[in-house]
Amino acid sequence: MLSINAYLILSAILFAIGTIGVLTRRNAIVIFMCVEMMLNAVNLTFIAFSKYLGNLDGQIFVFFVMTVAAAEAAVGLALMIAFFKNRESIDVEDMNLLKW
Amino acid sequence: MENIVIPAINMAVIAPEVILSLFAMALLLINVFVKGESKAYLGYLSIAGIVVTLFSVVSGWGCPAEGFSGTIVQDNFAIFFKVIFLIAAAMSILITDRYLEREGCNQGEIYPLILFATVGMMLMAAGTDLMTIFLGLEVLSVSLYILAGFNRGSLKSNEAGLKYFLLGAFSTGFLLYGMALTYGATGTTKVAKIAAFIAQAGINSSNLMLLAGMLLMATGFAFKVAAAPFHMWTPDVYEGAPTPMTAFMSVGPKAAGFAAFLRVFLVALPALKAEWTWLVWVLAVLTMTIGNITALYQQNIKRMLAYSSIAHAGYVLVGFVAGNAVGTAGILFYMLSYAFMNIGAFAIIILVGKKGEENNNVSDYAGFGYKHPILGIAMCIFLFSLAGIPPAAGFIGKFYLFSGAIQAGYIWLAVIGVLNSAASVYYYLRVMVFMYFKESTEEFGWVKLSPAFILCLLIAVAGVLIPGVLPGVFLDLAQKALFM
Numbered sequence: 001m002l003s004i005n006a007y008l009i010l011s012a013i014l015f016a017i018g019t020i021g022v023l024t025r026r027n028a029i030v031i032f033m034c035v036e037m038m039l040n041a042v043n044l045t046f047i048a049f050s051k052y053l054g055n056l057d058g059q060i061f062v063f064f065v066m067t068v069a070a071a072e073a074a075v076g077l078a079l080m081i082a083f084f085k086n087r088e089s090i091d092v093e094d095m096n097l098l099k100w
Numbered sequence: 101m102e103n104i105v106i107p108a109i110n111m112a113v114i115a116p117e118v119i120l121s122l123f124a125m126a127l128l129l130i131n132v133f134v135k136g137e138s139k140a141y142l143g144y145l146s147i148a149g150i151v152v153t154l155f156s157v158v159s160g161w162g163c164p165a166e167g168f169s170g171t172i173v174q175d176n177f178a179i180f181f182k183v184i185f186l187i188a189a190a191m192s193i194l195i196t197d198r199y200l201e202r203e204g205c206n207q208g209e210i211y212p213l214i215l216f217a218t219v220g221m222m223l224m225a226a227g228t229d230l231m232t233i234f235l236g237l238e239v240l241s242v243s244l245y246i247l248a249g250f251n252r253g254s255l256k257s258n259e260a261g262l263k264y265f266l267l268g269a270f271s272t273g274f275l276l277y278g279m280a281l282t283y284g285a286t287g288t289t290k291v292a293k294i295a296a297f298i299a300q301a302g303i304n305s306s307n308l309m310l311l312a313g314m315l316l317m318a319t320g321f322a323f324k325v326a327a328a329p330f331h332m333w334t335p336d337v338y339e340g341a342p343t344p345m346t347a348f349m350s351v352g353p354k355a356a357g358f359a360a361f362l363r364v365f366l367v368a369l370p371a372l373k374a375e376w377t378w379l380v381w382v383l384a385v386l387t388m389t390i391g392n393i394t395a396l397y398q399q400n401i402k403r404m405l406a407y408s409s410i411a412h413a414g415y416v417l418v419g420f421v422a423g424n425a426v427g428t429a430g431i432l433f434y435m436l437s438y439a440f441m442n443i444g445a446f447a448i449i450i451l452v453g454k455k456g457e458e459n460n461n462v463s464d465y466a467g468f469g470y471k472h473p474i475l476g477i478a479m480c481i482f483l484f485s486l487a488g489i490p491p492a493a494g495f496i497g498k499f500y501l502f503s504g505a506i507q508a509g510y511i512w513l514a515v516i517g518v519l520n521s522a523a524s525v526y527y528y529l530r531v532m533v534f535m536y537f538k539e540s541t542e543e544f545g546w547v548k549l550s551p552a553f554i555l556c557l558l559i560a561v562a563g564v565l566i567p568g569v570l571p572g573v574f575l576d577l578a579q580k581a582l583f584m
Contacts, residue, residue: 015273019273022270028266031266035270035272035273038277039276041277042276045281046280046283049284052284053284056104057231057283057289058280058283058289060231061231061280061289064231064234064235065276068235068238068242071242072245072269075245075265076245078246079249079261083249083255083258083261083262092266095262097256097340098263098336098339
């Protein structure tokens with residue numbers, strides 16, 4: 001049985017990869033996938049703590065996070081389609097209409 | 101493993117949320133089944149829903165209760181914020197219909213979405229469990245992403261929605277990670293139990309997991325209330341979103357973010373007060389200064405008010421740093437008066453604007469004050485209040501925020517706040533200078549009032565002047581709403 005630290009380090013690494021991905025990638029869908037990876041890293045943290053503490057709250061939290069992530073995906077992809085229809089691109093470099 | 105205990109459900113506690121959700125769902129169906137071009141009737145129905153909800157909310161004043169095994173409460177703090185959200189939603193709905201008709205995106209879904217966003221905000225203010233707060237935040241955010249990108253045909257609106265979505269989801273990740281680490285450090289997600297565990301186990305800032313959780317949660321909340329350096333999304337989203345939704349977004353979600361921020365930090369993490377006070381001090385100074393200095397250069401009035409709303413978040417953070425009764429009551433009072441003055445100013449912006457979000461530059465207001473004297477005076481009242489000039493409510497609010505900081509011994513913070521407030525007068529007065537001292541090139545013939553606009557402006561003017569002249573009544577209410 002692995003210690004809780006192994007799970008926490010893995011989820012911290014996943015979270016960091018997701019964050020770096022959001023900051024460096026240019027395609028909106030890839031950025032969104034990186035955000036999903038961050039959320040799943042958090043889910044792993046919750047489950048590891050839940051098991052370690054013998055407390056179910058963390059696992060219930062994960063259900064909520066997954067539901068919310070699904071709702072976010074639906075809305076986010078719809079927004080990307082609306083943007084693509086007008087701009088024919090989902091590159092964040094092309095989101096350049098609004099700036100000072 | 102714990103035994104699963106059926107929690108004590110107390111539906112009366114979430115009655116307002118249930119009523120508003122039912123109204124929103126009914127409106128979605130009515131919108132599908134009733135044919136016709138005009139969608140204004142949906143706006144009036146949603147206002148009826150908001151009024152019913154308002155009665156349900158206010159009836160709970162002074163009767164604290166909790167439900168769902170303590171994950172949600174009905175206390176005066178939550179009720180005060182819920183009233184702010186409902187007022188903001190009702191005033192935004194009043195100015196929505198005309199705008200949608202002008203921009204040619206007259207779809208009825210906008211009204212249920214505003215109501216769902218309001219339900220999310222109410223859950224955030226009433227939640228006493230990290231789970232409820234997170235769920236409320238997401239109900240709010242997901243609705244707002246759609247509202248920001250509501251004008252599907254406009255590239256600006258698309259861009260605003262997509263930017264808000266990507267950055268909002270990103271910040272949610274940080275907030276959640278903070279919640280996960282706090283849960284790991286304390287073994288519970290209920291805010292009161294977190295504080296009890298910390299006090300009992302005697303953990304302090306040397307516990308790195310709790311400290312990291314606090315920092316990540318602060319990042320997430322700072323993003324939601326648009327505090328610098330996490331404010332970069334605000335100007336773009338506020339400029340691109342449909343104007344009535346900008347008005348709604350700059351008031352409601354900001355107040356909801358502060359409600360949750362206050363509850364989590366003051367109730368759950370008083371043990372780390374030394375650390376987070378320092379952190380919020382830096383956030384407050386950065387937010388005020390960056391917001392005000394950048395606003396000085398803006399030509400687009402929506403963008404200018406976006407930076408101004410960043411600066412206002414900074415003033416509210418000053419009250420947060422103070423953390424005492426005066427400062428916290430100041431936050432509640434300020435969020436209430438900010439709702440009136442900001443939505444009032446945006447209502448005038450909608451009236452002056454033309455199709456396709458044209459005519460939104462400060463220079464387009466040249467001579468407006470003479471062509472439409474009454475609207476000009478109303479705009480001046482809102483701008484004076486935003487600048488913090490007596491007798492408007494904005495002055496009283498700032499006065500309490502800064503005197504709270506002085507009482508708590510943060511003299512320098514109050515000084516920086518007052519200097520910032522003085523600098524902000526420049527860009528608010530610039531609009532008035534254009535309105536009264538520049539030659540008019542336009543006749544402003546397209547500016548026509550409708551009954552809904554008149555009602556919204558009357559509420560806004562009353563909401564700015566009455567608390568400004570009689571601050572005692574409202575401050576008394578705000579002080580009764582504190583949970584300390």
